[in-house]
Every structure is written in structure tokens, then in C-alpha cells.
Amino acid sequence: MSIVKTIFLTEIMKGLSLTLRKLFAKPVTIQYPEEKKPLAPGFRGRHALVRDPKTGKDRCVGCYRCAQVCPAKCILIETERDPETKARVVKRYEIDALRCIFCGYCEEVCPVNAIVLTEFYEYSGYSREELYFDKERLLQNWDEFIVTQKRPYFNPFWKPRGIPERKLPAGKRQAEGI
């Protein structure tokens, strides 16, 4: 280190000049609660059960695939047979959001795209019960979410890009935006 450098603190000056330049640059921070970052499509946020626009009900057929694949084992499903039509009815569908690790496996295995992780992350609760989503709550989550979206809404996990069609179940192959 030469004597000039030592006396004039050149390296400090260099650093400060960079800081000075950045002072007039466009800020990279955003004012969070007022300003929000747009989320990428397919962000794995709060769960919702898709409300089918045709029937007004959820699409779940009670196949238990999501409950089986869930690594955190946080999905609870109970089904029963309708005594008249012999069709399978989903009696309970509950997700414990506090245990979920947001891996997105459930939305990926669902053959009819009934469960979805919405692009919504600002949720909290005062008690555990508030974050234990039952079926009504999951459908309500969907209603709350879909009004904020551009229609038709299409989640990338409903038909993953680059996966050969024959590897996907029929419901995913014919998936359409809502």
C-alpha cells in the first residue's frame, strides 16, 4: 500500500463514491403494506378447494390421493356413500395449515384439480382453530382468492409444463382455466 493510498484513504473514497451513486439510483425496496409485489403464477400459498363454476360446489371426488401423498400428513378426508345414488360423497375435507409445509404435492397429484395452493400469503390467526381449514373455509378461501385474479385463472400445476401427456390423468390433461 503506497503512501498516497494510505494518507488519502482511496479505498474508502471508492466505496463511498459507489454509495453516493446508489443514492440517486431507483430504490429497490418497496413500501410493503401499501405496495405489494406481484406474485408469480403458481406460488404455493394458502390452500383452497376449487369451486366449480358449473355446479357451485367443490370438485373433489374423494380419491384420497392428496391425503396419501402429503408428507406432513395434514389432510383429513372422510367419505361416505350416498344411499340413493351410490355415489361417493366427501363428508369432511380438512387441512391443518399449521402443519403444512407447502410442498404443493397435493395439488400436483389431484386428478381433478380440486385442491389448489393459491397465490395468497397474507393470512394469520389468533388461534389454532382459525388456521384449521374445513371444507367450508377452503371453499371460502377460493372465493376470496378468485375475485382478485384475472379470469380465466390457470394454475401451472394443473397441467405441468413439459410433462408428457400420457403421464397425466385425464382431468389434468383437459385442465382449463376458471
Place this chain on the structure above:
Amino acid sequence: MPQAVEIIQKQKNSDQWDEPYLVNMGPQHPATHGVLRLFLELDGETIVRCDPRIGYLHRGVEKLSENLTYSQAMVLTDRLDYIASAANNVGYCLAVEKLMGLEVPRRAQIIRVIVCEMARIASHLLWLATHALDIGAMTVFLYCFRDREWLLDIFEEICGARLTVSYPRIGGVRLDFNQKIIDELYRFTEEFPRRIPEYETLIDVNRIWLKRTKGVGVISGEEAVNLGLTGPSLRGSGVRYDLRRTRPYLIYDELDFEVAVEYEGDVYSRYRVRMKEMREANKIIRQCLDKLAECEGEPVIAEEAPDLLIPFSKPKRPQPAPHPKKGFLVKSVEVPIVPEGEVYFAIEAPKGELGYYIVSDGSGHPWRVRIRAPSFVHISALPALSEGQMVADIIAVIGSVDIVLGECDR
């Protein structure tokens, strides 16, 4: 630690300080990068003995994996080195694929290299940020976070999560890149080499930085090998050992990049190695993006890749109905899902050699998973690196070996 208590009692009662002075550093110390506890024995300000205590973040990832299927266990690997979760996922998937003898499509391999290198840059940026902050350079911290944020945004676009990505899949990756991601990555690789000199302007020639890092925590190449250091911490001591070159996996043998090596073996060299590595990683991403264009539209998952919903236990092969006359049941034969056997596969994670040792008993879940985490080995090298140094220097030493406690305690 009865001995420690005894010594402290003695210290209280005597007027002379002829006993060694004991200091507990951590587990709640901002500069230990997590919940690491160091038990320091001091002589004045010099460290006589350094004794790392770990286990405050133990979640039993290895044991948990035994009760989950192979694809479910992959999401646990996100939580090891949570700074570079994509690299952990890729390592795990490669190990399972080696066990199953699965060939991954080329496009998926390229994508995996891209996410691995993105994870490397993100990890090194966070390392530089916190390391500089520990030493006292606050500005770098904010600049690094600015760029890391950009990478996390790209991760979000790729797979929907910023930190715990769970992006690869056994046999491929989850979804393909779209044009938006590729364009954004091109912009990033264009811009990022101009950002690195910014950090260097701030600290590289700064005399405070040099005083704090040069000649601190010196370790020779031989010693580093004996201690089992890997990754940038080893290459800072002049050993050219990089699994991407010595045992190439994925498509690394086709790529043109240099292994960053420095020879001093001190904190400063390890810093230089990581700075070089960021530039090389940027180059690798660039090359991979060009290669990605060549295999546009190809599938990203292997034909024989197992379903996400791997059955937990061995399925029974359907048997022909037993002969009605004899009246006894033929025992059905179980079909293995993942072949029996054991496998070790290591990748060059941002922090060093990350190895997975998996034993399979032929069912849908691993019988045993052992993770060779670089941070665990690096922490065990802390005594050798810090003994004889000043107390203030141990901060620089911890920073320079780049540890993450999630990976160490598992």
C-alpha cells in the same frame, strides 16, 4: 460440564486469574449463523481451546425419512441447507436415481444444473452478506440481499416457492421452464457480472477488511484434507478438489468453467474463492441456457420415473388363482419398488461435498438415509482453525467456513 462449573466457582473465589477463562459463545449469538454454541477457553484474548456444541436444531431428518416414501422424503432435504435448497434436492434425487438406475432426460439435467448454480450464487451471496456484516461492513449486506432477492424471484417463477423449492422430482423436474424464466435468467446473467465488482469495490481493497481477514484462520492444504474440509473452504487452501470436475455428474463434464483455487488458506482466500465461484456459476448458467434452447419441447421427466405417489410398502404381484382341488394359497411374490441395495452419491453443494447414503430394502421408503453434510464437518474443524487466534477473529473464521446449522444438526 462439571469441570467448567468447578473452574468458574474457583474463579469467583480467587483474586488471581491463573485459571483459564471460560466463555460461552452462543447458542443465541448473531455471528454464529444459527444456533451454534462455542465453548471457549481463553487466555487473555487468545483462544486456548474451542469446543463446538451442536444439536440445537436437530429435527431428526434422517429418521423421519425412514417413515416417508422416497418422494416425500425429498421435501425434508429442503430443510437441510435452507439457503440452497435446490442443490440438496438435486443431490437426493440423483442418489435415488442411481439406486433405481434411472436415466434423466437431458432437458431435466440442464435445468437441474441451472437451479443448482442459482442456488450456489444465492448461497454465496447470503454468505458474503452475513460474513461482511459480522466483520462490520453493513453496506455489502444490503447490496447482496438486493441481488439474492432477484434470484429468489426467479425461483418463485420457476416453482412457486422462494426458499424451500422442492423443485426436482425423482426422474426429472416438476415443471419445465417457460420463456419468461429463460428471458429473466438471461437478464440476470447479463447483469450479475457487473454487480460483483460493486461488492469488491466495497471490501476487496478496504484495509479494515484486509486486516480482519488476511492471515486469520490459516490452514494448510494437507491439514484441510485431513480434517475433511470440502468445497470453497478446501479450495481456499490450494487443493483443487471439486466434485463437478473430479467426479462429474449431470452435464458438468460438457461445461466450460474453472475450478476456483487460492493458495493462502486464510479467511481472505476462502472469500476470494467464493467470489470467483460466483462468476463461474454465472458462466455455467449462461452456457446451460444456450443448451436449453437446443432441446426445446422435450419432456422433463423420465419415462420410467416413479409416480409421486409411491406406494409405501411392496405391492403384491397378482397371482393366478390357486388350484381349486388342492385348496391352499400360493404365497404372493412382492415386487420391489426401489431395488434393494445401498448407494452413496455426493454432489458439490455450495458449502462443500453433500453426500447421501441411502439403504433400500426394496419397499417404497428408505430403510436408512445418512446425510454427509459439509457444515457438520466444517464445524468439527473450527477448533483447529481458531485455536491461537483472538476472540474477535473467531467470528471471521466461523463466517469463512460457511456453516448452516440446519444442515449440521439435521
